[in-house]
Amino acid sequence: MEEGFLFKDVFNPKLVAIMGQRIKAVWPQFDDVSFQNHIVPNLVDLSLSERSHLISETLYTHLPSEYIKAMDILLSSFNLPVETKEMTGFDGFYYMPIARYVSIYGLDEGDFETSMNALIEITKRFTSEDAIRPFIRKYPKQSFKYLYKWSADENVHVRRLVSEGTRPRLPWSSILREFIVDPRPVLDLLEELKTDSELYVRRSVANNLNDIAKDHPQLVLKTLRRWKSINDKGTQWIITHASRTLLKQGLPEALDLLGYPTDVKISVDNFILNKAACKMGEEIEFAFQIESNAEEEQNLMIDFVVHYMKANGKTAPKVFKLSKKKLPAKGSLNFKKKLSFKAITTRKYYEGLHQIEIQVNGKRYGKREFQLKK
Template identity: 80%
Template sequence: MEEGFLFKDVFNPNLVARMGQRINAVSSEFDEDSFYKDIVPKLPPLSLSERSNLIFETLFTYLPDEYNKAINILLSSFDPLSKTCEMTGFEGFYFMPIAKYVSTYGLEEKDFELSMKALIEITKRFTSEDAIRPFIRKYPKQTFEYLYKWTADENVNVRRLVSEETRPRLPWSSVLREFIDDPKPVLNLLDELKQDTELYVRRSVANNLNDIAKDHPQLVLKALKRWKTINDKGTQWIISHASRTLLKQGLPEALDLLGYPSDVKISVDNLILNKEECKMGEEIEFSFNLVSKASKEQNLMIDFVVHYMKANGKTAPKVFKLSKKKLPAEGKLSLKKKLSFKAITTRKYYQGLHEIEIQVNGKRYSKLEFKLKK
């Protein structure tokens, strides 16, 4: 990668030239020179998504007006399939504006079958997880018929698409509100993928379940309990990875499912902060002891909760993972952790009283407060 490379630079003059050449090779009427000149001078100030939009809008200008003719030309211009499973590098972004073309101009009912064909061919080379969401909204029944068929596709990227595209809150995509309200159709699809041989697919299944658990914890828990009886390592991995939100919520059934009993017998002693005040940009360190009150070994999932001061003057809790430990009978563990208040893009800090609280197997124990200052 060249020094000074920006993410938006995946859409560059070389990519535009290559696209024009490939399309012209299968359709001599496509004016590749004008296509290039209409795009390249406009690229520099544009963001990644703006560059992609410029390309797909210009494609519409130079391709035939009839959608079926245009898509068949684009499909004929595609490169051979990659031999790798997971998408790596930036080469696949070539197909991002083409996916946008399909989701924008291929939504008429008469074009549905052709659009599904195009999105799958794109998926085999890049992804259509965002582009297919308008079809889910407009044609839920027809699209789900395809999704069920794709759960058994030989191409790993197609199988992953089934899970990734139905995530209620897919990053960088619009929310599928219908699946937040009722995730049962998605859960039925994920059930078909729970024993997939590829981690790439199973990771997506787990992330989808974790999304659903934020709104419907009991539904996800019910599915995971059923899957727990399956003698398959991949499925058991999904259960563990999909339970992140359930465990942070401290649900006793989820903890018990993963072998962290909610009736743990411990005490949290000697919780100490290394200072009572912390400045923005600094770190604060806390330490504590876990002491067993049981006559047998116990599995512990140890978290800590930071009660952050918010703009309204009230605190809001955020759970962080700390460690998984085995505590011997009548044994003791000493732990410590640093908490940073260095500026990050995902969280804004406010001065005032904060609290740190220890959580073990879903139960909260000792708590200390400290002041965050500018």
């Protein structure tokens, strides 16, 4: 990767030229010079998504107005599908503007079957997880008919699309509000993928369930309890990774399901902070000890909770995973952890009183306070 490379630079003059050449090779009438001249001079000041939008809009003005014919040309210009199970690198972003082309121009002007077939060919090379969502909203029954069929597809990327495309809260994409209200249609789809042989697919299934658990914890728990009896290592892996939100919330049923009972016999002692105040950009360190009061070994899931000061002057808790340990009978465990307040893009820090708690098998112990200062 070149020095000074920005993520948006995956859409660059070279990519535009290659796209134009490939399309012209299968459709000689394509004016690749005009195509490049409409895009390249305008790239500099645009973001990643804006560059993708510009390319897809320029494709629309340079391809035949008949959607089916335009898609036939685009599909004929594609390279071979990705062979690996998981996609890496930036090469696949070549297909991002084409996926958007389908989601915009195929939704109202196009043929539904043509659009579905195009999304499959795109997802074999990049992903259609965002592009399929407008079709799911507008044509839910027709879309789910395809999704059920794709759940048994031989291509791992197609099977993953079934789960990733229906995630209610897919990151960097619009939410599927109808499945936040009622996720049962999605849960029925995930049943088809729960024993998938590929981790790439199972990880998506777990993430989908974790999304649903944020709004319907009991419904997800009911599903996971049923899956617990399935003699399949992959399914059991899904259960563990789909429970992340449920475990952070300290939901007793979820903890019991994974073998972390909430009636542990412990005490948390010697819980100390290394300083009473911390400056922005610095770290604060805390330490504590867990003592067993039981005559038998106990499974512990140890987390810590930071009560961050927010802009409104109130604190809000954030749970962080720390460790999973077996605590010997009458034994003890010691922990030490640093908490950083260095600037990051995903969290904004505010001055004021902060608190740290220890959480063991969903139950919170102790509370220590410190001031965060500029």
